Amino acid sequence: MKLLIRGGSIAAGYGVRRGYVDILRQALAGKGIDVINISGFQQTSFDGIETFRGVLESVAPDILLIHFGVDDAFQYVFRSEFQENIVRMVQTARTHGVSRIFLASSQMFDDPEEMGAVGLFYRSLRIVAADLDCGLIPVHIFWDGYLDIHGLSGKDLLLADSRYPNERGHAVIAEAILKWLEHIRP
Numbered sequence: 001m002k003l004l005i006r007g008g009s010i011a012a013g014y015g016v017r018r019g020y021v022d023i024l025r026q027a028l029a030g031k032g033i034d035v036i037n038i039s040g041f042q043q044t045s046f047d048g049i050e051t052f053r054g055v056l057e058s059v060a061p062d063i064l065l066i067h068f069g070v071d072d073a074f075q076y077v078f079r080s081e082f083q084e085n086i087v088r089m090v091q092t093a094r095t096h097g098v099s100r101i102f103l104a105s106s107q108m109f110d111d112p113e114e115m116g117a118v119g120l121f122y123r124s125l126r127i128v129a130a131d132l133d134c135g136l137i138p139v140h141i142f143w144d145g146y147l148d149i150h151g152l153s154g155k156d157l158l159l160a161d162s163r164y165p166n167e168r169g170h171a172v173i174a175e176a177i178l179k180w181l182e183h184i185r186p
Contacts, residue, residue, distance in 0.1 A: 021182030
């Protein structure tokens with residue numbers, strides 16, 4: 001069974017040696033799930049759309065995790081464009097036989113303006129997930145709870161640039177995603 005991850009900088013593991021995808025790969029290997037990551041630094045949902053059909057045809061995944069949003073928000077992609085790009089990816093995946101599709105948000109931001117901007121994109125993910133019957137993995141909610149339970153602030157899980165989680169932050173993202181994927185059977 002193949003899990004395809006398509007996203008931007010966070011999914012690509014920017015700035016860390018071991019990102020959440022590496023953790024997922026290790027955790028899911030024992031379940032017979034091969035994790036294939038086609039994500040890149042500063043890629044937006046427009047980059048995802050541009051190559052998506054070819055990626056689906058070459059990988060032929062059983063499960064898809066779409067993880068865009070933060071790069072879109074900080075590169076001034078309009079929320080409406082982002083939402084339409086996610087819809088197109090989901091529809092394209094379905095026409096290629098992928099029935100298990102998950103959309104994931106990312107971390108919370110301490111800066112209210114940054115969180116407000118990114119929050120619009122997280123809401124778009126929720127809308128698309130509800131409208132197109134996809135799984136929604138609300139990483140930001142899990143992240144916020146993790147901070148509260150462990151008495152941490154956001155900067156404890158981030159690199160100097162708040163757009164990018166550190167390795168501990170990637171571990172939190174992996175934990176959130178694994179909770180949603182643990183029920184998948186090959």
